[in-house]
Amino acid sequence: MDRKIGVYICECGPNISEKVDIDRVIQAVSSLNDVAVVERYKLLCSEDGKKFLVEQIKKHGITHLVVAACSPREHQQTFMEICENAGVNPYLFQLANIREQCAWITDDKDKATKKAIRLTKAAISRIRYHAPLEKKQIESNPDVLVIGGGIAGIEASLQLASPDRQVYLVEKTSSLGGMITNFEKTYPDMRPCSEILKQKMDDVDKNDNIKVFTDSEVAELLGFFGNFQVKIKTKAEEIDAVNFDVGAVVLATGSTLFDPQQISQYGYKKFDNVITSLEFEKMNLSGRITLKNGKNPKSVGIIHCVGRDKKGYCSEVCCMYSIKFVRYLKDKLSDVKVSNFYSDLCVPGKSHQQFYEKTQGKNINFIRAESIEITKKGDQLSIKYQDEKGSKNNQVVDMVILSPALEPSSDSSVLSEFTGISQGDGGFFEEEHEKLGPVTTSTEGVYIAGCSQGPKNIPDTIIQAEAVAGKILSSLIPGKKIEPEVKVSHISESFCIGCKTCLDVCSYGCITFNETKKVSVVNEVICRGCGNCVAACPSGAASLKHFTFNQIYQEVKEAVK
Amino acid sequence: MNDNDLYPDVLVIGAGLAGIEASLMLSKAGRKVHLVENTSYTGGTAIKFEEVFSNMECSTCMVAPKQQELLQDKNINLIMLSEIENIGGSSGNFVVKVKKKARYVDLQNCIGCNACFEPCPVSLKNEFEEGLSERKAIYVPCAGALPNVPMIDTEHCIRFKGKKCTACQEACMFDAIDFNQKDEQIELKVGAIIVATGFNIYDPKQVPQYGYGKIDNVYNAFEFERLYASNGPTEGKILIKNGKTPKSVGIIHCVGRDKKGYCSSVCCMYSLKFNHYLTSKIPEVKISEFYTDFCIPGKSHQKFYEKMKNTGTNLIRADNIEIAKKGQGIVIGYNGGNGKQNSATVDMVILAPAIIPRDNTSDLAKILGINVDDYGFFKEEDKNVSSVVSSKPGVFIVGCSQGPKNIQESVSQATAAVGKILSMS
Numbered sequence: 001m002d003r004k005i006g007v008y009i010c011e012c013g014p015n016i017s018e019k020v021d022i023d024r025v026i027q028a029v030s031s032l033n034d035v036a037v038v039e040r041y042k043l044l045c046s047e048d049g050k051k052f053l054v055e056q057i058k059k060h061g062i063t064h065l066v067v068a069a070c071s072p073r074e075h076q077q078t079f080m081e082i083c084e085n086a087g088v089n090p091y092l093f094q095l096a097n098i099r100e101q102c103a104w105i106t107d108d109k110d111k112a113t114k115k116a117i118r119l120t121k122a123a124i125s126r127i128r129y130h131a132p133l134e135k136k137q138i139e140s141n142p143d144v145l146v147i148g149g150g151i152a153g154i155e156a157s158l159q160l161a162s163p164d165r166q167v168y169l170v171e172k173t174s175s176l177g178g179m180i181t182n183f184e185k186t187y188p189d190m191r192p193c194s195e196i197l198k199q200k201m202d203d204v205d206k207n208d209n210i211k212v213f214t215d216s217e218v219a220e221l222l223g224f225f226g227n228f229q230v231k232i233k234t235k236a237e238e239i240d241a242v243n244f245d246v247g248a249v250v251l252a253t254g255s256t257l258f259d260p261q262q263i264s265q266y267g268y269k270k271f272d273n274v275i276t277s278l279e280f281e282k283m284n285l286s287g288r289i290t291l292k293n294g295k296n297p298k299s300v301g302i303i304h305c306v307g308r309d310k311k312g313y314c315s316e317v318c319c320m321y322s323i324k325f326v327r328y329l330k331d332k333l334s335d336v337k338v339s340n341f342y343s344d345l346c347v348p349g350k351s352h353q354q355f356y357e358k359t360q361g362k363n364i365n366f367i368r369a370e371s372i373e374i375t376k377k378g379d380q381l382s383i384k385y386q387d388e389k390g391s392k393n394n395q396v397v398d399m400v401i402l403s404p405a406l407e408p409s410s411d412s413s414v415l416s417e418f419t420g421i422s423q424g425d426g427g428f429f430e431e432e433h434e435k436l437g438p439v440t441t442s443t444e445g446v447y448i449a450g451c452s453q454g455p456k457n458i459p460d461t462i463i464q465a466e467a468v469a470g471k472i473l474s475s476l477i478p479g480k481k482i483e484p485e486v487k488v489s490h491i492s493e494s495f496c497i498g499c500k501t502c503l504d505v506c507s508y509g510c511i512t513f514n515e516t517k518k519v520s521v522v523n524e525v526i527c528r529g530c531g532n533c534v535a536a537c538p539s540g541a542a543s544l545k546h547f548t549f550n551q552i553y554q555e556v557k558e559a560v561k
Numbered sequence: 562m563n564d565n566d567l568y569p570d571v572l573v574i575g576a577g578l579a580g581i582e583a584s585l586m587l588s589k590a591g592r593k594v595h596l597v598e599n600t601s602y603t604g605g606t607a608i609k610f611e612e613v614f615s616n617m618e619c620s621t622c623m624v625a626p627k628q629q630e631l632l633q634d635k636n637i638n639l640i641m642l643s644e645i646e647n648i649g650g651s652s653g654n655f656v657v658k659v660k661k662k663a664r665y666v667d668l669q670n671c672i673g674c675n676a677c678f679e680p681c682p683v684s685l686k687n688e689f690e691e692g693l694s695e696r697k698a699i700y701v702p703c704a705g706a707l708p709n710v711p712m713i714d715t716e717h718c719i720r721f722k723g724k725k726c727t728a729c730q731e732a733c734m735f736d737a738i739d740f741n742q743k744d745e746q747i748e749l750k751v752g753a754i755i756v757a758t759g760f761n762i763y764d765p766k767q768v769p770q771y772g773y774g775k776i777d778n779v780y781n782a783f784e785f786e787r788l789y790a791s792n793g794p795t796e797g798k799i800l801i802k803n804g805k806t807p808k809s810v811g812i813i814h815c816v817g818r819d820k821k822g823y824c825s826s827v828c829c830m831y832s833l834k835f836n837h838y839l840t841s842k843i844p845e846v847k848i849s850e851f852y853t854d855f856c857i858p859g860k861s862h863q864k865f866y867e868k869m870k871n872t873g874t875n876l877i878r879a880d881n882i883e884i885a886k887k888g889q890g891i892v893i894g895y896n897g898g899n900g901k902q903n904s905a906t907v908d909m910v911i912l913a914p915a916i917i918p919r920d921n922t923s924d925l926a927k928i929l930g931i932n933v934d935d936y937g938f939f940k941e942e943d944k945n946v947s948s949v950v951s952s953k954p955g956v957f958i959v960g961c962s963q964g965p966k967n968i969q970e971s972v973s974q975a976t977a978a979v980g981k982i983l984s985m986s
Contacts, residue, residue: 013734015674043672043735073625077633159984186945196945312867316858344854348826350936350964357822388878389899425860434616434861435623435968436582439976454860459944460970463977466947470980474590 004036005124006062008053010044010069012099019103021113025068028117032124036060045075050082057086064088064127068096068120089132091486091546096123118559126555133545137481138525140226141247144472145170147218147415148252150178151458152450152465154200156250159469161209164478168244169204170213170232172411176201178254179451182281186458187324188355196458213242217411221249221418224510224526225445226482247476248445249419250468251429253411255451258307258404266306266402267374271381273297274374274400277321284328293379296333297398301383302326303372304342307405313426315455318403319346323359325401330364339365339395341372341385369393374400406455419446420509428454439467442507444526447471487546488527489534491520495541502533502542567653568752570595571982574645574925577605578968579960579975580757581627586979588636595638595749596631597645597659601712602702603628605759609689609783611790611797613968614834615865621705621792628707640747642712645928648754652955653985657749663742665713666699671737673709675701677729683717687794691784694794699729699738704792713738753955753982756939757975758925760961763817763914771816771912772884776891777802779884779910781816782831789838799842803889806843807908811893812836813882814852817915823936825965828913829856833869835911840872849875849905851882851895879903884910916965931956938964949978957981 007029011017026038037060043049044067057065065088067079072095080090098116106112142165146153149171161167169176180186183193204210213232219241220231228249232242257278260268267274272292275283283289291297302322308314319342326338345366347353369385376382383395408427416423421441424430429448432440439447449464450456456464476482491502491511498518502511510526511533513519520541522533533542543549571587573580576598584594607613610620631637642662649656666677681697689702696702698718701711713729715721720740730738765773765781772779778801780788791797801807812832818824832850839846855876857866870876879895886892890906897903918937926933931951934940939958941948948964949957957978960971 012672013674014676015672045672046670073629159980162984189945191945308863313860313863314858344856346854346856346858348824348856348858348965350823350934350938353818353823425864428860435613435618436578436627436972438969438973455858459948460973462945462947463949463970463973466949466977466980467973468980469984470586470976470978473980473983474586477590 003034005034005064007038007066009040016103019112020116054086065093066123068098070099091133094123094127096120122555122559125558129551133486140482142478143246144248145246146250149176150254152252155465167210184285250447252449253409253452255406265373277403280401299337299397300399301397302340302401306402311405315406337363341369484525487529488524492541497539505532505536568750570751572751573755575757576603579971583975602706614830653752659747661745667737670735671710676732680728680732755957757960758962770883785911809847809907810909811907812850812911816912821915825916836869851879
């Protein structure tokens with residue numbers, strides 16, 4: 001096919017025409033190879049301008065369109081749509097930015113014109129190497145696998161399940177509910193957790209579109225967004241495994257507690273009556289708060305920030321639940337003396353400070369302390385600490401409750417391997433973007449919610465589960481095909497030397513290695529076109545569509561000539 | 562949606578990050594979105610910031626692609642300079658009346674060349690820049706605003722005061738200035754509503770001992786953000802009133818916390834960010850941060866705190882702070898935790914005020930028929946069920962209009978509200 005390049009230069013009113021000698025640009029590019037037409041126009045992005053371009057393309061049989069105008073940010077999409085309307089593949093288009101990069105940055109018309117000529121010539125050189133790219137559509141499965149049957153997993157399942165979307169909820173223990181089944185009440189409203197949970201569990205039970213697997217774990221997870229294959233191992237049954245397909249995967253595996261044995265001065269597991277917050281929650285839930293000897297404690301010390309220094313982060317919920325413990329204790333043992341030993345009181349959000357303020361009174365102390373050490377003193381425990389003024393103090397209590405840091409649950413590393421997503425700060429699953437993508441990950445179709453993404457309270461966990469539902473419901477629509485990225489990487493089978501460098505640098509887990517042929521293969525459905533593999537490939541086998549070596553080389557060569 | 566009686570369209574109120582995120586997702590799901598914004602631009606408060614904690618990403622670079630996507634999305638009807646006047650009906654069948662003020666600049670014709678600014682004879686303080694620079698009666702709030710199309714401020718434009726001025730119109734080469742535009746009333750039929758109206762900051766003048774508004778070089782957090790912004794009034798130079806660079810700066814946390822009765826959750830982190838702003842522009846600057854409790858929850862924030870701590874910043878736990886003028890400098894008197902009265906002299910003070918609801922929150926709550934809480938934020942019905950669900954079915958509350966929170970939490974809530982709406986059908 002003969003290449004017929006049409007070059008159109010926008011005056012942008014006076015914006016370009018006053019600073020760039022457009023006639024000189026026309027003159028400079030008219031005689032270049034393949035250039036069929038060069039025209040100027042007062043404002044190409046206007047309705048008249050768009051019509052003019054479509055007519056020109058049809059009239060001259062233009063096969064490749066170059067526009068010299070403004071920033072691609074402004075009108076790349078506008079001109080690509082014009083191509084489509086005129087029957088030209090939108091990737092056979094190139095925009096030279098002669099406004100922001102020429103006209104608007106200098107008063108020197110000669111310099112601006114010279115640069116405009118370079119950029120326009122560079123665009124023409126580049127477009128000779130453009131290839132048409134087609135949008136692809138692939139079938140997708142709308143069903144969802146949710147891993148973790150805590151509050152996050154339950155909430156996500158309830159939001160997602162519908163007659164046209166099956167949810168598989170996989171829980172490794174024998175029942176649903178997760179961490180909060182251990183709690184009597186939630187802060188700051190002191191609502192019974194069983195109440196919150198019961199409603200949701202009943203809804204799961206009633207929902208025909210949620211299939212629950214308890215005592216089960218994911219044994220295998222293959223595939224990609226829209227098309228995952230899952231294998232579940234179930235402990236309870238004799239059946240070896242259950243297989244099914246889903247389009248998306250939700251990781252809601254929750255958190256566990258830092259083991260206080262790692263810091264010997266807290267005396268955990270060394271002394272009786274030194275217990276963790278979770279052990280205290282369970283004791284309180286059983287209805288009786290007692291010491292080892294069966295008696296009620298007369299005095300209790302609650303130690304905040306256990307393991308915070310080691311982990312390197314604040315677990316957000318410990319101050320608030322430690323305050324809640326004061327309520328538990330006062331509810332059950334009205335004369336008990338409670339002292340909270342904290343470093344910085346962290347009570348963010350609109351209703352938490354009030355909860356703290358209302359949890360004050362007789363025999364309740366909040367002590368800012370550091371260098372805490374717990375020793376045995378007779379039947380009692382001695383808490384040594386340094387107070388705010390720097391002086392050393394000591395308090396004797398019957399019971400010590402440790403509030404340890406939250407850690408991601410032990411399944412995180414194996415699931416991170418299965419899904420290709422990374423474990424970031426503190427070993428928690430890493431989100432796609434700290435601000436804008438809190439529940440999406442580097443692997444499309446794999447989502448994270450709740451404490452597996454980072455320490456958080458119950459309401460924030462529920463919000464993340466609902467956010468995951470929002471992401472899936474808006475991108476994996478039953479009956480609708482998925483349109484993957486068009487500008488993706490391609491690895492040439494004949495040039496690939498099988499060094500696997502690309503597998504290490506791919507952030508999206510879209511490259512696999514074909515062991516028979518000894519070559520790397522790109523899954524074009526999940527490739528996002530970042531170009532990492534292209535830059536890293538030592539043999540030149542990897543190339544990125546629309547940003548090929550030749551396209552960039554020809555453009556740069558002309559621009560710097 | 563099978564039931565033809567339900568309206569599938571969604572109304573989103575507020576085009577800040579939360580509102581934009583919700584709109585884009587709904588559009589992706591095939592819903593038509595009406596996004597009502599009361600200013601002339603998109604991006605909300607986040608575009609005031611040069612960088613965001615904790616990875617110090619350029620805020621504009623983070624928001625601009627979202628804004629571009631929004632402006633090009635054909636499923637999203639962006640209605641700017643507008644307010645909600647009335648809402649009737651119920652979940653699935655809301656009828657909304659929107660009052661849209663005329664911009665007097667045509668969004669299609671204007672190419673954003675700014676040629677109209679120069680000839681305008683009116684000059685006044687630019688509110689977006691916290692009054693630290695001037696603007697004209699025809700203006701965009703800052704360079705890089707999107708859409709990059711100015712508006713005419715009819716309160717100050719002399720043409721709207723009876724004069725015959727056509728200066729901007731004459732300067733425009735694209736026939737974009739249209740004095741004949743009229744305010745409009747628009748009626749929308751929507752099935753669900755997302756409220757994402759954002760926040761304001763507490764006015765430190767209400768606590769006189771901070772000296773705000775009385776003593777030069779005592780700034781609030783927004784003012785300091787603009788002083789550091791490369792598209793701001795000083796193009797990013799941190800300067801005190803006499804044009805010099807400050808040698809010492811005091812940052813005061815928890816301004817207004819006692820009065821409001823809550824911790825605003827983001828101030829410790831953004832104060833640490835200010836620390837970074839200062840040391841990156843003025844390496845030898847001496848910084849003192851006066852805080853009560855360091856509130857840096859979450860997996861990534863303490864790392865940032867430790868990095869800042871190592872820059873030599875003086876972290877002082879303090880209360881009873883009082884700020885006074887002393888010669889050319891400012892003296893910060895405080896009680897330093899050990900019970901002793903202390904003081905520090907600095908060239909500049911930055912106050913980190915509490916996050917508060919926007920002024921019109923209770924009016925909008927009345928129009929929407931939803932509740933506000935003790936603090937004036939929109940009230941969630943039951944946060945153990947979902948914090949984005951308001952007291953009225955079909956109306957969802959997200960971002961800082963529901964309570965103080967950081968960008969990640971705002972985006973999560975916006976995304977959650979979309980989840981709620983899409984699972985309603």
